[in-house]
Amino acid sequence: MQQVRVVVSHHRSQSGQSAPGIPRAVPAPGAAPPLRRHQPKPSRPRTFNRVTWLGLASLVGIVAYALATSGGHDTRTSRPLRETIDSLALSFGFGIAQVEITGHNFTSDSAINEALDLAGGGSMLSFDGAAARRRIEQLPWIDTVAVTRVLPDRLQVAVTERKPFARWQHAGGTFLIDRSGRVLSALHTGGASHLPLVIGEGAPPVAEPLLKLVDGYAAIAGRMEAAERIDGRRWSLHLEGGLVIHLPAEAEAEALDRVTAAGVAQGLSAMSATVVDVRVPSRMIVSRVPSPGAAPATTPTHPATPRAAAGGIAPPTRTSRETDNAQRG
Numbered sequence: 001m002q003q004v005r006v007v008v009s010h011h012r013s014q015s016g017q018s019a020p021g022i023p024r025a026v027p028a029p030g031a032a033p034p035l036r037r038h039q040p041k042p043s044r045p046r047t048f049n050r051v052t053w054l055g056l057a058s059l060v061g062i063v064a065y066a067l068a069t070s071g072g073h074d075t076r077t078s079r080p081l082r083e084t085i086d087s088l089a090l091s092f093g094f095g096i097a098q099v100e101i102t103g104h105n106f107t108s109d110s111a112i113n114e115a116l117d118l119a120g121g122g123s124m125l126s127f128d129g130a131a132a133r134r135r136i137e138q139l140p141w142i143d144t145v146a147v148t149r150v151l152p153d154r155l156q157v158a159v160t161e162r163k164p165f166a167r168w169q170h171a172g173g174t175f176l177i178d179r180s181g182r183v184l185s186a187l188h189t190g191g192a193s194h195l196p197l198v199i200g201e202g203a204p205p206v207a208e209p210l211l212k213l214v215d216g217y218a219a220i221a222g223r224m225e226a227a228e229r230i231d232g233r234r235w236s237l238h239l240e241g242g243l244v245i246h247l248p249a250e251a252e253a254e255a256l257d258r259v260t261a262a263g264v265a266q267g268l269s270a271m272s273a274t275v276v277d278v279r280v281p282s283r284m285i286v287s288r289v290p291s292p293g294a295a296p297a298t299t300p301t302h303p304a305t306p307r308a309a310a311g312g313i314a315p316p317t318r319t320s321r322e323t324d325n326a327q328r329g
Contacts, residue, residue, distance in 0.1 A: 107142060163178060198229065244274070
C-alpha cells in the first residue's frame, strides 16, 4: 500500500499573534524578557530531486531529438529516440495514470476517453493535448474543451456542451439541433416537445434566424406548430388547425407584417385548413384547402373588410408550386 506523508505545521498570523486556539506564553511578573539569540540557518544539502532529473533528461532528449532529425524535419529516424524519451519519462513516474472529466451531461465518459486516445499508454511528454482537444471537439454535444496536464501523472479535461435549440424532422427521424444547426442527437417520438420544430432538407443551418423573426409576431408564434423548409430556399409556417403561411424566399419580415396588419391574423385565427400565400410582394392570397373529394375553393375565405382589401387579399390564381416556379424564373 502506498504511504501518504502528512505534514502538520502551526503558523502565526502576520500581526505576530498566535494561531486561534493556541495560547501565547506570557513571562512571569518581574522576570527579565527572554533573550533572542541569532542562530545560523542550517545549510540545505544540495540534492537533485526527481523533477530536476526529469528536467535535465528532457532537455537532453530535446537536444538529441533536434540533432537526430535535423530540427524535426526528418522524423522517420526519430522514432527510436522518441520511444527512448517516453520510456525515460515513464520510469520517472510521468505516465498518465488518471483522467478527470468535468462538465459533460450528454456526452459519455467512454466517448471522451476514446477521443483522448490513451490506449497506447504514452507519457505526459508524448501526449498531444492539442490533437486530443480537436478530437473531443468533434463529438456532437461538445462546444469547448480544455485539456490540462497536472504533473506528474494526471490529465484534467473540462468541457462545455451545446444547448438544444430546436427539433429537426427529416428522413423519417427527429433530431435535436443547436442554434448553429449542428445535429446533437436523435430524439424518441414525442421527446423535447417544448422546443420548436423545423422540417425539411437544409433547415437546421437557417432555422435560428427564422424562429427569432417569428417570435416577434405573437399572433403567429403562439399558434405555430412547425416551420418547413421548401426546396432549400424559403419557409412555410404550419399553424394550429391546419393553417399554412407560405413565406417568400426573401423579405420574410415584410411578408409577416402584411399577414398581421389590419387584423388579418386575428381574422384567420378562427379558420382551419387555410393557406395564406404572401410570396408575391404586395399581394396576399387566402384559400381554403379542400377536404378530400370536395371541389377546390375559388374565393377568399377571409372576410372582405375594407382594411383586409387594403392589405391586398385576392382570390387564388396559382398553386404554391406554380408560384415558386414563377419566382425562380
